[in-house]
Amino acid sequence: NAGVMQNPRHLVRRRGQEARLRCSPMKGHSHVYWYRQLPEEGLKFMVYLQKENIIDESGMPKERFSAEFPKEGPSILRIQQVVRGDSAAYFCASSSGGPGTEAFFGQGTRLTVV
Amino acid sequence: SQQGEEDPQALSIQEGENATMNCSYKTSINNLQWYRQNSGRGLVHLILIRSNEREKHSGRLRVTLDTSKKSSSLLITASRAADTASYFCATGFTGNQFYFGTGTSLTVIP
Numbered sequence: 001n002a003g004v005m006q007n008p009r010h011l012v013r014r015r016g017q018e019a020r021l022r023c024s025p026m027k028g029h030s031h032v033y034w035y036r037q038l039p040e041e042g043l044k045f046m047v048y049l050q051k052e053n054i055i056d057e058s059g060m061p062k063e064r065f066s067a068e069f070p071k072e073g074p075s076i077l078r079i080q081q082v083v084r085g086d087s088a089a090y091f092c093a094s095s096s097g098g099p100g101t102e103a104f105f106g107q108g109t110r111l112t113v114v
Numbered sequence: 115s116q117q118g119e120e121d122p123q124a125l126s127i128q129e130g131e132n133a134t135m136n137c138s139y140k141t142s143i144n145n146l147q148w149y150r151q152n153s154g155r156g157l158v159h160l161i162l163i164r165s166n167e168r169e170k171h172s173g174r175l176r177v178t179l180d181t182s183k184k185s186s187s188l189l190i191t192a193s194r195a196a197d198t199a200s201y202f203c204a205t206g207f208t209g210n211q212f213y214f215g216t217g218t219s220l221t222v223i224p
Contacts, residue, residue, distance in 0.1 A: 035214070042214045045212070048211040055211075093157075102147065103204075103212065105149070105158075108155075
């Protein structure tokens with residue numbers, strides 16, 4: 001059973017470009033969470049999605065950031081018009097859902113904005 | 115804030131010693147998870163403890179939860195150099211999203 005798969009592992013974008021980060025949850029998992037980790041800091045919650053629904057996006061910046069988890073395919077975190085401050089590691093986790101279920105993380109995507 | 119706070123921020127011990135790190139939180143939780151992160155790598159799930167549990171074991175790991183004090187501890191026994199990593203607690207709520215503290219950086223000296 002493959003774990004949570006994120007791609008790409010590393011992404012370099014110039015300021016103003018768009019970044020698309022993908023996350024394929026573990027088989028059987030329908031709940032996806034995105035987190036951002038700035039250098040030398042902990043992980044900050046961004047958004048929680050179930051298939052085709054955004055459940056909680058309270059941690060996501062109001063502008064330039066969006067997330068989706070379509071019926072088919074991976075979850076996508078999209079950052080438009082990237083700025084240097086977006087440089088961070090973005091982690092995705094998935095769970096089978098329900099209170100008290102473990103969440104397993106992918107290896108992360110390291111975004112560098114130059 | 116809903117996130118947990120780990121203590122200490124950094125811990126350095128000799129191989130073979132036990133390492134204890136703590137996590138405190140402010141609001142009632144549904145569950146609490148501990149993760150390990152090696153430098154520059156992803157997070158590895160260690161253990162989940164539910165709010166109605168007081169203690170759980172997994173190999174050399176022991177996690178306790180005291181909901182009255184809103185705190186949890188992670189004990190690593192007989193530490194190894196490979197245990198060197200950052201350790202995070204994540205507090206889980208009924209909405210199923212969870213929040214991380216800033217982590218404890220553990221260094222095990224061979």
